[in-house]
Amino acid sequence: MASLSQSRQPSSPRQAARRKAAVDGLLDPELFKALGDPTRVLLLRCLLKCKRACSVSEVAECCDVDFSVVARHLSLLARSGVLEARKVGRTVWYTPRCEDLASTFRSLADAIDDCSPTPIDCCGSDCCKEE
Amino acid sequence: MASLSQSRQPSSPRQAARRKAAVDGLLDPELFKALGDPTRVLLLRCLLKCKRACSVSEVAECCDVDFSVVARHLSLLARSGVLEARKVGRTVWYTPRCEDLASTFRSLADAIDDCSPTPIDCCGSDCCKEE
């Protein structure tokens, strides 16, 4: 809970990389990779706007790719924590994990803000001087 | 500015996909793709924690990959709007666009919240019943 973020003055990036910060845990390439594919984003948007759990077959009607591809994408999104999967009988119902996602992105925004240099003394070297 | 998000009851995902919502613009696979690579995220964390503009050479000392690879990654991050690039003389100074990034992620969080179904009547079909 303690805010370690107001750390010291600008250092070399190599030194800075060694310091711990909130962004370390929140900037997760795996999550972004999951959201980095156009088809997957299309499916996610579809699920988000539908506002209810949807089966693989239903979601597959939202785009042109093969059914098996949709099934794989949804499964991957679930493994990445983006969707929740609930199997009932022979059908799987997928729901976006809205609360978790929103909270993750908000925490990330906060962590990034913590990294923002203050306009004053933002840079000890000459790299910040106006041209 | 008008909030169209409180739209109607759950529909088929195919119908839902046709409706416009804030997530349509904010869930951008290109941004996520840029943030979906471990090396790029490492470089970005490095820049974020350094809290000042850094040159390509400086950032390149933060990881093991070849200098040219770092240069390409930084250039890509700049093209994706994650970094700002400022060329002074023969060196390029990169800075994270903290405000834009934080604001993007916050808007995204809001848009996702808008998609969250109300706990009541979240689903007209039997897909939401407890097991």
Add this chain to the structure above:
DNA sequence: GGGATAGTGACGCCATGATGCAAATATATC
């Protein structure tokens, strides 16, 4: 101008991943 420094661009190699098809599995229904 000549040489050093900072970064970009053009290759080729290789791993990953997205896709479609078809077979396999799991579950309901008859």
Add this chain to the structure above:
DNA sequence: GATATATTTGCATCATGGCGTCACTATCCC
């Protein structure tokens, strides 16, 4: 048990993307 439905998995193909090497350009300093 046979059959239909819902999804998963194996396989082959193909495109994308990350990486390193090297040549090239731009800029600075002598």
